[in-house]
Amino acid sequence: MTPRVTRRSALVAAAAAGIGLPSAAAAAQPAAAHAAHAGNDKFQNIRVATYNISLNRPRQGQLLEDLATGEDAQIRAVAEVIQLNNPDIILLNEFDHDDEGRGVDLFRRNYLEVPQNGTSPAFYRYAYTGPVNTGVPSGLDLNRDGTVGGPDDAWGFGEFPGQYGMVVLSRYPILTEQVRTFQNLRWADMPQNLLPTEFYGPEISPQLRLSSKSHWDVPVQIGSSVLHVLAAHPTPPSFDGPEKRNQRRNHDEIRLWADYLRPGKTSRWIVDDAGTAGGLDPSAAFVILGDYNSDPVDGDSWPGAIDQLLNHPRIQDPTPRSAGGAEAAQLQGGANADHEGDPALDTADFNDAPSPGNLRVDFVLPARSLQVASSAVYWPAQGTPGSELTGTYPFPTSDHRLVRVDLQMKTA
Structure with missing residues (x-):
């Protein structure tokens, strides 16, 4: 996409297959970036984040209405969290998708680019969003209840197409024409x-889609280098029966990226929506982002699900921490008292009963080839600045916390 393409024409032209569009307000702004690595202008400090912002709404079009006002309290608080953390690249989970991309534009213009509670505005010149499987009717009885229709019979659970969608925002150019999506990849x-x-039986099994939303490989140009943003939001490993279909799907959705990062035969089965087979080049820089709904120690995941990434030879785990996560587990007790994992690593507050307690489910996992400068979970302890934005149930923003990692990226 070039600067000559208007936002509206870009939206219309790209709506069917995914949208990569510039922000009009940000077009006049220089691309914001963190200071270059001291004494070496060949490296750039890049802050990368993931945030499940819970901007899903029960009715199609309702999020657009809330975004248009600029006054929705939850969306303003979410925007403030993003402004305070100031990532250069961020994946947003649970942002209802619309085919024209109006929601992304409204979120930037009416919330992120407006100071919230005295914070500095955040400008993201580039964005990518695309269709997801949630709410898309399958025409099949996927939950095997004898009827066809409703959220349980969609390719991914959802009340309407696009519910619980995804967005990538970036201050660096997104190579939209090189994006690979895996919405239609078959589980079988x-x-x-x-x-x-x-x-599922012999008729349904071969038709099932693997990704409950979608899996995206979004290349971002940073100087002369490219960072592949691997974005996903696997289904929760819950809400199923003894067949454990959601546990199993969550495991295999996570495995998709594990195979994608292994060259040769292991990734040969992976075919993107354009028909191109194979995984990511072994020399490519990447970062895995998203709410993976899988804790390595606690919760209901299929055994070893997230370990497929945490123990992968090409991936490093910066183990971002917070003071608020450890404090919440202690104060809330309940299921948290029986957890074996370090509560300072938790990224989601699931303590409202009945629940599995607080868990680490949101991840920023860079390639081992990248240098990590710092990492954090944005979960301030009670009484400290920002704690009013995370809060307790019912949450002012989301039951998930923003997770960020600062990387030193070679740019020349």
Whole structure:
């Protein structure tokens, strides 16, 4: 996309396959960036973040209405969290998708680019969003209740197409024409998968899509280098029966990225929505972002689900921490008292009963080839600045916390 393309024409032209569009307000702004690595202008400090912002609404079009006002309290608080953390690249989970991309534009213009509670505005010149499987009717009885229709029979659970969608915002150019999406990849195509074929039967099993939302490989140009943003939001490993179909799907959605990062035969089965097969080049820089709904120690995940990434030879885990997570687990007790994981690593407050307690489910996982400068979970302790934005149930923003990692990226 070039600066000559208007925002409206870009939206219309790109709506069907995914949208990469510039912000009109940010177009006049220089691309914001963190200071270059001291004494070496060949490196750039890049802050990368993931944030499940819970901007899903029960009715199609309702989020657009809330975004248009500029006055929605939850959206303003979410924007303030983003402004305070000031990432250069951020994945937003649970942002209802619309085919024209109006929601992304309204969020930037009416909330992020407006000072919230005295914070500095955040400008993101580039954005990418695309269709997801949530709420898209399958025409099949996926929950095996004898009827067809409703959120349980969509390719991904949802009341309407696009609910719980995703957005990537960036201050650096997104190479939109090189984005790879995996919305239509079949679960049965994964070798040695965990698909419960006895539950779904021989007619449905071959048709099931693997990704409950979508998986995206979004290349971002940073100087002369490219950073591949691997974005996803696997289904929660809950809300199913003894067949454990959601546990199994969560595991295999996570495995998709694990295979994608292994060259040769292991990734040969992966075919993107444009028909191109294979995984990511072994020399490519990448960062995995998203709410993966899987804790490495606690919760209801299929055994070893997130470990497929945490123990991957190409991936490093910066283990971002917070003071608020540790404090919340102690104050709330309940299921948290029985957890084995370090509560300072938690990224989601799931303590409202009945619940699995607070968990680490949101991840920023860079390639081992990248230098990590720092990392954090934005979960301030009670009584400290920003704690009013995370709060307790019912949350002013989201039950998830923003997770960020600062990387030193070679740019020349």
